[in-house]
Amino acid sequence: MSLYRDLSARVDGEVRIDEGSLAAYSHDSSNYRQTPAVVVVPRTVDAGAEAVRVCHEHGAPIHSRGGGTSLAGQCVNSGVVIDWSKYCTRLLSVEEDRALVEPGICLDDLNARLADRRLMVGPKPATHDTCTIGGMIGNNSCGASAQAYGKMVDSVIRLEVLTYGGLRMWVGETSDEEYDRIVALGGRRGEIYQALRALRGEHLALIRTRYPDIPRRVSGYNLDSLLPENGFDVARALVGSESTLVTVLRAEIRLFPVPPYQSLAVLGYDDIAAAGDAVAAVTAHRPLAVEGLDHELMKLAREERFADEQTLGELPEGSGWLMVRFGGDTQRQADERARALIDGVDGVHTALIGDPAEEERLWKVREAGLGATAYPPDNPDTHEGWEDAAVPPERLGDYLRDFRGLLHSFGYRNSSLYGHFGQGCVHTRTPFDLDDPQGVATYRRFVEEAARLVASYGGSLSGEHGDGQARGELLPIMFGDEIMDVFAEFKRIWDPDRKMNPGKIVDPYRVDENLDHLTYHPEEPRTHFDFPRDGHRFAHAAARCVGIGKCRSTSGGVMCPSYRATREERHSTRGRARILMEMMRGETIADGWRSGDVRDALDLCLACKGCRGECPVHVDMATYKAEFLSHHYRWRLRPAAHYSMGWLPLWAMLASAAPQLVNTLTHAPGLSRMIKAAGGVDGRRELPRFAPERFTDWFKGRPPATGDPVVLWPDTFTDNFRPEAAKAAVRLLEACGFRVEVPPVPLCCGLTWISTGQLGVAQRVLRRTADALAPRLRRGVPVVGLEPSCLAVLRSDGPELLSGDLNVRLLAERAKSLSEVLFDRAPPAPLPGTGIRAIAQPHCHQHSLWGFDADRRLLERVGVQVEVLDAGCCGLAGNFGFERGHHEISAQIAELGLWPAVRQAGEGTRILADGFSCRTQIESGTAARPVHLAELLAEVLLRDRAEGQPTRYGSASRRRMVRP
Template identity: 80%
Template sequence: MSLYRSLSARVDGEVRCDEGSLAAYAHDSSNYRQTPSVVVVPRTVQAGAEAVRVCHEYRAPVHSRGGGTSLAGQCCNEGVVIDWSKYCTRLLSVDGERALVEPGVCLDDLNAQLADRRLMVGPKPATHDTCTIGGMIGNNSCGASAQAYGKMADSVIRLEVLTYDGLRMWVGETSEEEYEHILALGGRRAEIYRAMRRLRDENLALIRTRYPRIPRRVSGYNLDSLLPENGLNVARALVGSESTLVTVLHAEIRLFPVPRFQSLAVLGYPDIATAGDMVPEIVKYRPLALEGLDHELMDLARIEHTAGQDVLDRLPEGSGWLMARFGGDTREEADERARRLIGEARGAHTTYLDDPAEEERVWRVREAGLGVTAYPPDNPDTHEGWEDAAVPPERLGDYLRDFQALLNRFGYHNSSLYGHFGQGCVHTRIPFDLDDPDGVAKYRRFVEEAAHLVASYGGSLSGEHGDGQSRGELLPIMFGSEVVGLFGVFKRIWDPEGRMNPGKIVNPYRLDENLDHLDYHPAEPMTSFDYPRDHHRFTHAAARCVGVGNCRSTSGGVMCPSYRVTREEKHSTRGRARILMEMMRGETVTGGWRSKAVYEALDLCLSCKGCRGECPVHVDMATYKAEFLSHHYRGRPRPAAHYSMGWLPLWARIAALAPGAVNALTHTPGLSGLVRLAGGVDRHRELPRFATERFTDWFRDRPERPPGEGDPVVLWPDTFTDNFRPGAAVAATRLLETYGYRVEVPPVPLCCGLTWISTGQLATARRVLRRTVAALAPRLRRGVPVVGLEPSCAAVLRSDAPELLSGDPDVELLARQTRSLSEMLLDRVPVAPLPGTGVRALAQPHCHQHAIWGFDADAGLLERAGIQAEVLDVGCCGLAGNFGFERGHHEISTGVAELGLWPAVRAADEGTRILADGFSCRTQIESGTPAKPVHLAELLAEVLLRSPPAPTRREEERALSRVRP
């Protein structure tokens, strides 16, 4: 029986060897790529242990994986990969300040469960919303909070581990009595402990003298944890072993009280090295975290809009900054600690932030470092490979000068330097050329010299991300060959067959082996989109993902809706991006544009564009999906939904001739089912009703035409507003005219092409857009703005159109001059007197708006109008245009809604207005709650113009039912 069949038969879980799964797991967040043979997703810890036993029987290599965000190559290897992050995610118990957890629990999710007890896990890496406790144990994770709480090794109390040959046991600190008891019992456990004790006792001097005494030594095995003065702590010796020794099944970890209040002091210096010089002085003030960042990072944050100008303006003068975060039991205590530092700081410009929201926005600039530095505009792409070395904090300034000189000598300019300066850890991404052999040879020479430089400072090759493949080969430079020899002995004690994550730390792969981009030179396909941020190359776009994994977060923000429901790697933005890259490579994923694996991965993409706005490197999976579908179906019949919903603007125009008859056809029992079947619509979905009068007809025929005064604007009559919810456009017209605009509507029916784009019918979309641009061109050239009411359509005009019709100056004008209603009214609506109107609203921002231009203008306008609004941060509505209507998507669509939107709307206080500009959002809200959502235009007209609200769909239905024969 094959390994795959045995795993499938014996493991309670998902066992896969399909192209898509293997492609998704061939990568982590490093420069490396290795395709596994089988992926196992166990449903229980016991099932995961059984998977290891099966692997042992077949002598198959095995390694564990959590969030898959490792930067040194720990999480990609051949053999079997066990992903614990989908099911093995429980917090089992809390006892005082101790927690017992399964290895796959996400750090942020765990902290959320501990919040009621005001406890938290100490270490907090930048990937806190996606990393798992098991992965943090594997890498000995740190993060900014390690300044106060130490590395993960300092939090681990006990571990339940499983060896490759089947021994399952709990390990921790070992007293002399316990040690003797273990030996007395005999067996494999006694053999391991006896061998560890011998290794320690025969090499005490070597272990005590060759380990750097710095706070951020992550490289190598923690043999120093076995020393007598450290209590023969086997658990801590295994932390940071990167799945090369054991499989972690459970962990008992220490918890810490959550600081009740925090404050932030920012200090500016002439350059980053001078900032490094000041670290020893500032550490004396005992901050919770002390982070450094340079002008390169801040400039990129400004360009990439990671931080708003208001945030950047709060930074003190300088080109290198230190951010010191303090905590306290009271607001006064936290503030006083920050003020004391600012008052006593020497040679620094300072800023003190006392607004928690503002503090968080500034802090996020530092956390976004990896993302904003990956693809610097007008400069080469950057890579990891030497991104987290650590030196003694008291020598940090001099190290930064020497390291910058090394970068300059190799011609690696514009490399940002930032990191956990309070502990001497420096992050950077460097423009290594890993696409050709000469560039790789230069990369090797650089990291070898960099390793010698760090060793000369008594530092560690890794201060956070571990060794994996990128630094395993360099460990003799840091530790010497004798200590590295001890690592080999330690490996053989635990894994004598060498099958646990082979090639990492011990007997490592070469650092220039298995490189992801070295053999990635696929032919460039002809595409419909232009991909301007990717050098106009789809192959670059497909390889854009750097693996940070923000798309795997389970709360807050927008992306990735389908991942949040399925918890499937291949249904995350990262998983889809990796599969697309493998499609272009043509090895693991075969079939090119006709690939079934790629189609399956993209099928559950909602095209919400959340990734375009929230992915640190702005992967735009909605665009990639549209491109793929256009190639996938070229010359072939399409699904029925592509003809029904993809061509909705045409059908809507026809339906406008007799909307009552069409509504009767689509809502009569029996007939409606046939219509849904023919159109590829899910049987659970109710078809929307066409309005009895379109907005464009109302606008043309209305008797009360205002005089031709005011600034002209074109009100865009999108298909959804015009044909289904015209009340929003009527309200917008009255608002715009009231506040000084002259409203115009295109004289002929036009469309943005959204429905054709989302279904991958890009040739048609381009024709539709060309016609639209040609009709609007005279107004555009006169500077007339176009006001969009449907966010998804406005996003097409602002973003998709210039990428589909690249180089057309009128298209560029359209993109620049398309505005939202709130952007047009924000400066014209007077500020309402306090205390406001008394109207409360719960606002659901549309995903496309969130990604392309944001909700700030809407929030500002609501405040000016005196409406007290709560802006939801619960993710996508789940309907997402045609996605939620398509047959087979209903379960995912409603699952997304149940994650956040529906519960939030149901919990809203009575009388709270539900605000949603997107037609899809309003339709989804109505389908799962009793709420009657309105468009911003309708709510503003009701409040500012005292216009009665338009009838809701359900009210219209009740009225229609009363007059039907």
């Protein structure tokens, strides 16, 4: 196509029309789907401007995209989408309280770069770790902090914008003198300014009277910014225009001092409406933020376990709560402000959260609301579509009662109500039935009634998320036809060709048009995994992502390592999920399981399972990838790595006959290169060396012990490559009164076959293992796993791969980590280990499935001071980092967090890493020699005893040391 050809030739950036990219950008976080014609990822702002010029020459519609988290559909359209978030992320300058930035910079990344100046951007949406400044400008974003700092429109000072016709200029507040100068210069800029002044003059009274006077009016164009009393501010008039008027190239925004100290007061009410009634009195205390949340959200927090009981226990008694945050120059001042609020309310249950860490955990419960309410257990899936209306805060309680009544009248029950109550903004997700025409018709009637209800309160259809397609058609209910005509005139001034994000705000698509789920009815394939969270349907699993975009964060947690390295949408969990959904739909991607685009999108997935634990809706891309690979390569030749590393347990068993000879052959200079090439291993990776003696062979010669039986799982990695960890575990378990058993025959969990998608083999291997252990499992004998990835298979993948196998389910119940088994029997500090410092790299599977808390508590109990790294995935991830073509990404991921943290560790600090992959990656990029938890505990607890003569520790009721 000529458009693609010209864009590729003239734009310095990535121009794409492949099926995978188009599929990934067909969705945002809304109910809508539109497939773009071309995706452009410019390397510079000037390159993005050139893309607009090319599109103008071809008459192609365009829209810009930042984090792609829009809930109203403004980030999807046909035509050309320009994604600014990969390259155009520069902080250009900071002067006093203002910053000049490019549109693609992420909010959290910008705030991190401003931290040393103690400055920050005022608005902070819940998606602060993924949203971009350009997207915030396009959407007029707010967040909880808008209580203190206003909406994004209040932070914008100047914008550099580009019209579809090619005019590039800076706009901002315009004095009469500046206006006269612009008009005198003539040209297209002069025409626009004259037309804007004429529009303002003709409709002055209408603009002043038809806009709701509330803090959270986000709907519609900001024509009120053109009023004389508002400085004829053209920049602010463009904020919130959702890419329908101009393209934003750079922005100058106001910054605010970071509050040095904060405090949190929580007020409990009988219900959420009563909490709404109290808002006006609470805001009189001038807090930084006032957030509301109801019992439904707290119920989901417990059921979905996105908050622990200790955190939820901080809430005072009630069924509706206000979380009120205060700031201060000192902690005492912040606490006093919170205490003044608490002392000033009567008949209300209250709590003052004094621990900053606990305050942050509780605040995250509120931020997790959207994801937490998407898939409520034993209830229909919920959807956006009417999720952020705002009313005058002083009328919030009555509105909540009326809105809840409206929900119930349509049969929409169990909808959680929460949001930015200090400014009257209410969030919810509703169980709309968007899968069939009748349900969609009901949805349409509901949103029309809801719009009329909000208008009757003098409110705004959108209090944060914008209009997009979800509310564009409903705007006349709020503004009236006259203002809508003015909106149309305003758009004609800027975009006479109507090519800027067409169908949004002006001449909008219908609210029930382009609905994603209405056209998503794929045939359900037979799968190996059971997908229990998705009604045993892979098609539902592929559509599970709701587009929040947390996988696009660049720091903290594990998810998503490949995105952090590439900054590619299709390499994020969200992008891959959207591509799989499009594969199931069969339109944009028509090759189904055989699709090369889907395979390529999944190729850089490390199968770390970070998404399963950290994604707000628990997308499990590692499982989806394994399922896809099993179908993609069915009856086909697989990559060499699938035969070499996928069948590692077999090759390891064969190598055990002569491990030293195998090591010599695999590390001989010339032969090593040939072996790696044949096995699909990157030539820069050193192959692991087999131990001279396997753990299982060592254990056979060990004298029997007495005590409570426990099976020590001899995983392939520990048994063949790092038996020292298992030996240490044996000594520890025996010292704590256990009788260690090891399976008498070689068994395997099937991990390597799962990770390479050889699921039929994995099922047979796992079933054989469960059957062999069944007698012990039925007697209640625990199975202790040392390798987290193998333990994850036993506890999670196994039951989902063989859901009907009772022995496999029993094995999942009995499988325990070393720390879980040892904690009640290990002695408390002080011990010889007191004073030992360690940094710990939790394995990704452990982080996502059962966490590191038991390990941390055990280490602290025996006197080890441990810092748990938040450095993300190690980047090796089993076979991933060894495979040819992955080395650069693997090393890049390690350099993002793990390797620097290890290199900076103080002298004498132990490096703790239970995962074989983690230890291997650390050794490949640093001089450190990491140890397993079992080895560190043995050093602390058993170093004064020779092997074979361990100190014995008492049972849970007798923890003092007992001499043998």
